[in-house]
Amino acid sequence: MNKVFSETGNVLLGLDHPEDNKLVSPSQFSEYTILVITEGEGTFHADFASFAFAAPVILFSTPQQSIYIKETKAVKYAMLQFHSDFYCIEYHRNEVACNGLLFNNIYMEPSLKLAPEELGSYMQLVSQISDEFQQPDPSDIVLRAYLQLFLAKSSSIKIKSIEKQKVFKNDKMDLFKQLLEENFLTLHKPSDYASLLAMTPNNFTKQCTRRFNKTPSLLIQERLILEAKKQLHLTRLSIKEIAFGLMFQDEYYFSRLFKKMTKISPQAFRNTTGISIVADLSISKHY
Structure with a gap:
């Protein structure tokens, strides 16, 4: 190599x-x-x-x-x-x-x-x-x-x-994607989004899986972890600050979920991926 x-x-x-x-x-x-x-x-x-x-x-x-x-x-x-x-x-x-x-x-x-x-x-x-x-x-x-x-x-x-591409059209799932981007910090349960979409939980799960090939629960967790990775890589915030910013009750629960999803701790992720030069610049606010 x-x-x-x-x-x-x-x-x-x-x-x-x-x-x-x-x-x-x-x-x-x-x-x-x-x-x-x-x-x-x-x-x-x-x-x-x-x-x-x-x-x-x-x-x-x-x-x-x-x-x-x-x-x-x-x-x-x-x-x-x-x-x-x-x-x-x-x-x-x-x-x-x-x-x-x-x-x-x-x-x-x-x-x-x-x-x-x-x-x-x-x-x-x-x-x-x-x-x-x-x-x-x-x-x-x-x-x-x-x-x-x-x-x-x-x-x-x-x-x-x-x-x-002729993507499977589904206005409800397009709206779910928008709602998730707007509310992933505060709404962590599939039932929250099913209610907002006026859908039964079963129908919501079925349509979400069909559209994204993932369950609502997985997408919600992945969106949180994606934001966590962003903060770990693109900022110099402490893990405790990142956990609270993501609305976790404490940094230990955040760390457990992060490790469950990624097989690595938040600190180990930061150590191996490093902190981006963007952390010291103000040119970007979004991932």
Whole structure:
């Protein structure tokens, strides 16, 4: 595996072409992980969610997500990983627009289906990154530029694919998504949202699962954890301050839920992902 390390020994950028599937069992990485699937098919599991895929496709995961691939037909892939210390997607959101689209979106599958010709252009990019790694003194500037191009290209294709998709239309679930974004700090029970939507709990659960492939309970918890990850990574607030800001009665209950959902404690998450440069800037208020 080709890697660029920080002065403290952390992987900043890595590229691997494993001969066999390395993700047959759940794995967690401190880096953002991108899998360019060139052959095969199977099911991609990310935390509590899962979905089927078939090559060619790109799969995306965020730091410390528990991910693995269950193959139904042998897969081959290139694995590109980067740490936020190497490339901060929040800081560069205007250039690549991938935060909340390719990463950190609980409502969409973290995947990008490719046409054969698109796969070719991506593999050319991967090859260019690999070639730069082979230089006597690989350039961080060049590698960062290739990564930014990779992410910007992916965001552009993803936006176009969303516009073309005939998503199952459901006004109630569109409203639920809006209500969840507005009230996730204060409303933590599916019954709260079922009441607001004037739906029975059973019908609400059925329609939510059909639309998002997740239960209302899971979506509510994921939205809270997504906000917690944001605060841990993008601010210097203490864990106690973050817990109270998320309306938890105490930091211990918050920590237990966070670890239940992510398999890692809030402090360990912050230690491994680091605190973004955005924490010391006022350029961004949203994740």
